[in-house]
Amino acid sequence: MKFVKTEDMEIGRLIGKPVYNSKGVLLYNSGVKISAQMLSNFREMELYGTYVLDNGEPVPPITDEEQEFERFQSMHTYDVNDILTAVVQEKGTKGREELVDVIMRRFGSLSGKMVFNQCVRSEKDFISKHTLNVAILSVMIADKMKFDSKEKKYLIEAALFHEVGKLLVPPNILHKKEKLTEAEMQVIYKCLLQGFEMLGRNYQYPAGVRRYIIQLSKEMSDKLLGGVKTSQTLLPGTKILQVADIYDILTAIRPYKEPVSALSAIQTIRKEPENYDSLTVDALEACLNILPVGSYVRLSNHEQAIVIRENPKSLLRPVVLGLKTNKLYDLANRAVREEIQIVDTVFTTDNRLKIQADRVKEFMAKRQ
Numbered sequence: 001m002k003f004v005k006t007e008d009m010e011i012g013r014l015i016g017k018p019v020y021n022s023k024g025v026l027l028y029n030s031g032v033k034i035s036a037q038m039l040s041n042f043r044e045m046e047l048y049g050t051y052v053l054d055n056g057e058p059v060p061p062i063t064d065e066e067q068e069f070e071r072f073q074s075m076h077t078y079d080v081n082d083i084l085t086a087v088v089q090e091k092g093t094k095g096r097e098e099l100v101d102v103i104m105r106r107f108g109s110l111s112g113k114m115v116f117n118q119c120v121r122s123e124k125d126f127i128s129k130h131t132l133n134v135a136i137l138s139v140m141i142a143d144k145m146k147f148d149s150k151e152k153k154y155l156i157e158a159a160l161f162h163e164v165g166k167l168l169v170p171p172n173i174l175h176k177k178e179k180l181t182e183a184e185m186q187v188i189y190k191c192l193l194q195g196f197e198m199l200g201r202n203y204q205y206p207a208g209v210r211r212y213i214i215q216l217s218k219e220m221s222d223k224l225l226g227g228v229k230t231s232q233t234l235l236p237g238t239k240i241l242q243v244a245d246i247y248d249i250l251t252a253i254r255p256y257k258e259p260v261s262a263l264s265a266i267q268t269i270r271k272e273p274e275n276y277d278s279l280t281v282d283a284l285e286a287c288l289n290i291l292p293v294g295s296y297v298r299l300s301n302h303e304q305a306i307v308i309r310e311n312p313k314s315l316l317r318p319v320v321l322g323l324k325t326n327k328l329y330d331l332a333n334r335a336v337r338e339e340i341q342i343v344d345t346v347f348t349t350d351n352r353l354k355i356q357a358d359r360v361k362e363f364m365a366k367r368q
Helices: 036-045 064-088 096-107 126-144 149-161 164-168 182-202 207-224 236-251 262-270 278-287 334-339 357-367
Strands: 002-005 026-028 049-052 296-299 304-309 319-322 328-330 342-345
Touching (some): 064 149, 096 149, 236 262, 296 319
Antiparallel strands (some): 304 319
């Protein structure tokens, strides 16, 4: 399965992920053949593209939980867009409290880890899908960090408005398919600052939200000054917003760059502790099912392996089974870890990221 741009899709191929409309109604399920009408609909929706199966590749499994999450994203993205557009048009923020409550109920107190699937994006919803994802990730992290309910709602609301200024960016810059120049980045920074100014004119947000908006505004001002940081002690919630924002940017489908895996995104973020708080990244990692049992990974010895048992104390130190050597590697063992590390997740020969956990248990039972 690979991501294919709409203009490059071939009639007769099968799509690999479900596609929903703005009401959360399933338009096309996994395994449906691409038709001329489907391509026309994709163009009308301005989709960058979607995942397409290779010839002979089986339809990848998707759990009810994963499917419901993609439906949630598709449906509430349009609520976000309506709210942000109203701010730019100086019409208030009708619907924001209802959306905050919906996100809080759905993601504010999850009992376990979740698979954070990235849904396909278009020019119409690129900003709002990112905004929604940052709000979802932020409240999940905040819950792991034991924020109270009121503070979690403040954080959701701040996340919903953290990039309202992107709606002011000229389309030729916002949807550019090549890397942005420094001058173009300066335009974006200025628009984001304008967005923060608009918030103050368009609705009376609680003081708890205002604290985050003020700190984000100062951060943006620093970027306009060439990255020179002013001395401000960031609130824990502001650090959460920063981590949630960069994680979604790295893993999202973009018109000019391939997304990275969840594992690679975490590794990249951890390389910048001066920009992204390590304890906050720990909490993000604890929220997400990044290397579940059955995941396929690439090892530093150039061997592919399957995750057999997770390590609750360290994401990168599970027990894996090497597919070439048929050996078990316990990466929690320092001696083993000095020789072999996980490089990244990989897809299997049929392009699935993982096999079912019960199949792994069955396999291990036969080895014993």
